[in-house]
Amino acid sequence: MNRSIFLTILTLSFLLTALTGCGPERLDDYSDVRFELTDQNGESVIFPDDFRGAPLVVGFIYTHCPDICSFITANVGKVYEELDNPGDTRFALVTFDPERDTPEVLKKYADAFDMDREPFSFLTGDPETIQAFMERVSLRSQESFSRDLDDGERVYFLNHSDKILLIDQNSRLVFDYGGSMTPINIILEDLKKL
Amino acid sequence: MKRTPFTFFASLFAALLLPALFLISGCEAEQPRTDAEMIDGDGIHIEGTWARPASEGRMSAAYFLITNFEEEPDTLLSVESDVARLVEIHESFEREEGMMGMREIPQLQIPAQSTVRLEQGGLHIMLIQVTRTLADGDTFELTLNFAGHGEKTIEIPVRL
């Protein structure tokens, strides 16, 4: 991973945004989609409608991934902790492994990060919905390798995009960050501008 | 893998540890710590240990720095623990643009007079299906098997 190139591009994009007179140029607009998801408490959550009206920081994870995905989850948590005035800002982690990441599994995972509380949502859904959602946000995943445990259980792992998205109060995509590699103060700066 | 030259560490220890030792020795000699090994500059030293919280049956990752003070390289052959059903040495890496993957590192080389860092987003000890819930503040043991230095058991604190 070439972080310096990434950071240069990020810096340039900031400068460009500043130069163009901060017109709300957005990368994408999700206001025309509707995905019915389920949170860690089993409650139905509609993306993006239920998040309209406030900024949303959303990361993509699967809970069998303790390194990169824990990093993403912890980063989303840190953005909230370090935000001076979070206001109504919402924070979500969405799984791309709905077969294994049920609401119960997500609830325990959230609890392990001390994030089973407001303003965090851990979201899953039926596999078709999640697949359509991941396609819409350009998140790719594929099975990589697996292990057979002594009782015959098969544990598999996934290759996946590393992403945190910042979505504004009107369901438009402000920025698509490298999830685990982005210094969180960059996300904090972008949030302050909303 | 990121390795820091020995000279950097040697000067770091000289700058930070020696004054600290002078201060400690003024108080009491109650802590049988392995710092002497570091000052002597031999053996394998592990520091900065921590692991992610996880609920029973789920995954965790452990991280630390391994410093080899010897003139000879060593190899971490395997890691064992009763805290997980499977313990492997792993590395997260970028497969292609923006796509992250994980792979097993069958044997981890620790070059002479170098530090190998196991840290978030890179090398880690993968704990597959932990046998008990690892909560913030808990600790557990890992046994590292080195080709040259044999078994080394270390304590890992769990934190967020």
Ligand SMILES: [Cu+2]
């Ligand atoms: Cu791993």
